[in-house]
Ligand SMILES: Nc1nc2c(ncn2[C@@H]2O[C@H](COP(=O)(O)OP(=O)(O)O)[C@@H](O)[C@H]2O)c(=O)[nH]1
């Protein structure tokens with residue numbers, strides 16, 4: 001089965017190559033890695049492009065004139081699906097999601113359609129500063145209030161984690177081009193829509209580490225956008241809502257390991 005790993009990057013020049021090296025030593029069978037970079041001013045995409053020339057399993061998806069963690073994820077899912085992925089994992093590029101947990105996430109797909117690596121399940125450890133941990137707890141309380149329903153008793157504790165695995169079937173039912181999120185709240189959108197579509201989820205604890213180098217993109221505007229989008233998902237994607245129109249992702253395949261997307 002083809003396995004695809006999606007890593008969105010923005011100004012991750014200090015982290016991305018060491019991360020790719022750490023994934024490589026794991027020796028995961030049939031793995032393709034899609035790095036989705038939004039023309040980071042620090043030259044992340046140049047580094048990844050050079051790396052991909054020596055490592056054919058690494059693909060750079062470079063976006064010009066478009067930014068956002070949400071749409072970057074959607075493009076990653078879309079290309080992974082076109083390349084025939086059977087299993088898709090997404091993870092952050094700042095080492096907060098330990099690559100050594102990847103085999104566990106892929107393996108979890110034998111039990112459920114979605115595997116959520118959780119900071120809030122029993123056994124999980126979160127080493128980030130108190131403020132960020134507090135925001136995560138509050139955000140999850142809020143997300144569950146709006147998005148969890150009796151129809152899908154998922155009982156997932158961590159709705160906001162970006163460390164996830166999905167079976168192909170999830171994106172066959174929820175086409176990546178129909179994802180509407182611009183920012184990090186895409187993870188809540190995908191989970192909510194997957195639960196409403198009847199997919200099963202499994203939560204496994206992991207140890208979340210504070211980013212290794214560089215700066216977080218998280219800010220008040222992103223927090224506000226996430227806050228407002230949660231009730232909107234409930235309205236847009238309730239089981240009875242009409243499906244959303246597919247977006248045109250305008251992907252150009254330049255070579256086997258370079259995709260270019262212009263805004
Ligand atoms: N392509 C892309 N990736 C992004 C963007 N914003 C954040 N990321 C990536 O998404 C992941 C999570 O972002 P991060 O800044 O660590 O946010 P935090 O974990 O909430 O503090 C990291 O791998 C970032 O490089 C963006 O606008 N575009």
Ligand SMILES: [Mg+2]
Pocket residue numbers: 092094096211216
């Ligand atoms: Mg981070």
